Amino acid sequence: MVQRSGPSSLDVAAATDAAPERNGRTRPSSDKQVSNVFQPGRRTHSLLGVQVAGIGGYVPDVVVTNAQLEARYGFxxxxxxxxxxILERRHAPEGTATADLCVEAARNAAQSARIDLDDVDLLVVGTFTPDYHCPSTACLVQHELGLDCPAFDVQAACSGFMYALVTAAQFVASGNSETALVVGGDCNSRIVDPTDQRTAPLFGDGAGAVLLTKGDPHQGLLCYQLGADGGGTPLLYRPAGGTLTPATADALAAGDHYLKMDGRNVFKWAVRALTDTIELVLDRTGMAVRDxxxxxxxxxxxxxxDYAMEQLGISPDRVHNNLQRFGNTSAASIPLAMDEAYREGRINRGDTVLLSGFGAGLTWGTGLFRW
Ligand SMILES: CC(C)(COP(=O)(O)OP(=O)(O)OC[C@H]1O[C@@H](n2cnc3c(N)ncnc32)[C@H](O)[C@@H]1OP(=O)(O)O)[C@@H](O)C(=O)NCCC(=O)NCCS
Structure with missing residues (x-):
């Protein structure tokens, strides 16, 4: 069992001011409901016989520094x-959207795996910034890459890659897919209010992709947990643009199509979620941090x-971070970091890698992957 200390009780109940309305009623956002945010549950699963055959990442060329945002918006x-x-992030140029980032990441993954994209028989894209509400971003990626396969999106915000990875891994482990392409991509610069200091500078654009193929029985997800708690909706959400509140002129004028975030309470939830879910997955496999x-x-x-790692007793040299250069790229964040770590020689066959994502929903997903 991992030992930890630090804050354990959360004041998430305060996070109720921007609750979405339905028929005049406040929905999953009352003080009582939100105060129950993060009921992690104890369910975990295992999914072996799957390997990562290739990884690729892609970020747009346009670098936006903190100094530029400070000068532009008076931050x-x-x-x-x-x-x-965070020191800088990438922004997609006009005319480039999530599918374009995903296509580049997928091409890079195929190149690294020396796998012909014609062999891909499944495509799952994790994104919460789709090019269109309809059709899925996966369909656009499928078309651009000329794939002959089913293609669908998974929407779990910043946990999107973990959800997509676990979904595709089921197909591979069951033998129903031989080569699955999993992409996490987001174009966050398009959904944040550029003038909002507490939100906009935290996010960046990018995509990351992996190709999954059948592995030996020791490879794959030794243990994983996916979780969701919609009671946390008002902590991080886009009020307008969906079927509840369409993007009317009034909604746009009010800026309700932008991402709204209660940063303070997301912060506290995230520290606890990350700590608890990693601890659970390690515990279930009987592994210690040193393993x-x-x-x-x-x-x-x-x-x-840093807070979560400190509480779990994980030293910084065992963690690969790149948010200094890319900010929060949502579904792209884990595969982008994975791609970098792999290219730096930090991930090798037989290694055990802990992946953990968390975000809007609230959602979280953690997996202990034997490479
Ligand atoms: C927006 C943001 C940058 C503002 O930064 P900030 O002003 O320094 O942080 P805040 O004061 O708003 O919130 C931090 C809170 O966490 C608390 N905190 C500090 N260390 C902590 C720890 N180890 N464990 C738990 N909570 C901690 C702080 O005390 C503070 O709470 P308080 O105001 O009740 O004292 C920050 O809130 C943030 O990054 N939030 C998370 C955003 C995010 O990651 N969103 C995407 C999720 S996918």
């Missing part, structure tokens, strides 16, 4: 770096990562 100098550890070769966790805020 408090040094605030973003001090509160998040894990590398920790790749969602790149949201370096303070969230």
């Amino acid at each position: 408090e100098p040094g605030w973003v770096e001090q509160r998040t550890g 894990v070769d590398l920790f790749l966790v969602h790149q949201a805020n370096v303070r969230i990562i």
